[in-house]
Amino acid sequence: AQSVTQPDIHITVSEGASLELRCNYSYGATPYLFWYVQSPGQGLQLLLKYFSGDTLVQGIKGFEAEFKRSQSSFNLRKPSVHWSDAAEYFCAVGFNTNAGKSTFGDGTTLTVKP
Amino acid sequence: DARVTQTPRHKVTEMGQEVTMRCQPILGHNTVFWYRQTMMQGLELLAYFRNRAPLDDSGMPKDRFSAEMPDATLATLKIQPSEPRDSAVYFCASGLVSGGLYNEQFFGPGTRLTVL
Numbered sequence: 001a002q003s004v005t006q007p008d009i010h011i012t013v014s015e016g017a018s019l020e021l022r023c024n025y026s027y028g029a030t031p032y033l034f035w036y037v038q039s040p041g042q043g044l045q046l047l048l049k050y051f052s053g054d055t056l057v058q059g060i061k062g063f064e065a066e067f068k069r070s071q072s073s074f075n076l077r078k079p080s081v082h083w084s085d086a087a088e089y090f091c092a093v094g095f096n097t098n099a100g101k102s103t104f105g106d107g108t109t110l111t112v113k114p
Numbered sequence: 115d116a117r118v119t120q121t122p123r124h125k126v127t128e129m130g131q132e133v134t135m136r137c138q139p140i141l142g143h144n145t146v147f148w149y150r151q152t153m154m155q156g157l158e159l160l161a162y163f164r165n166r167a168p169l170d171d172s173g174m175p176k177d178r179f180s181a182e183m184p185d186a187t188l189a190t191l192k193i194q195p196s197e198p199r200d201s202a203v204y205f206c207a208s209g210l211v212s213g214g215l216y217n218e219q220f221f222g223p224g225t226r227l228t229v230l
Contacts, residue, residue, distance in 0.1 A: 043221035100211035
């Protein structure tokens with residue numbers, strides 16, 4: 001069965017520090033990869049996606065992610081975190097066999113210290 | 115600015131009552147998803163539709179939950195009778211899957227349901 005793992009339930013970083021959120025998936029086929037962000041009381045918003053091509057993808061709000069096939073990973077990064085980045089982040093994976101359905105990780109909650 | 119809309123945004127009801135949640139997907143999207151989010155279980159897929167036909171509703175408790183798409187602009191999720199354990203935030207999302215091309219999901223703001 002397909003699965004998505006976000007190993008870090010909660011991460012705290014200082015404002016201005018760099019950030020990396022981890023995501024690993026398990027499945028043999030080529031995945032479609034997504035990162036979503038959820039602010040309190042809101043729905044999920046797409047940050048970025050990877051379908052094919054360049055394995056380093058840029059997203060909104062200064063985020064980027066790198067697909068590493070050998071490690072089955074799609075880690076999210078930001079060079080300098082802002083207080084407004086405090087939210088919950090979800091990694092999601094889809095496959096052609098899923099008819100459009102994505103499998104979501106359990107999420108990582110980001111706290112930003114002033 | 116196309117977006118998924120959900121009504122109501124908040125619902126408080128008593129155990130045993132029927133609850134209906136509505137979703138208007140983005141115009142042109144052919145796939146609609148219903149999710150439930152709780153602290154304990156996280157984000158769970160309840161059901162999803164393609165071109166208004168149910169593709170998978172294995173995530174739903176069949177005895178009390180039902181999901182339908184009366185037309186392309188409306189998806190509904192009903193709970194009858196509701197129970198306190200149904201308290202959660204219910205999200206609708208829509209997306210476009212065409213010609214084998216996969217795409218992202220666009221989420222609505224959610225319906226926060228409290229069953230007393």
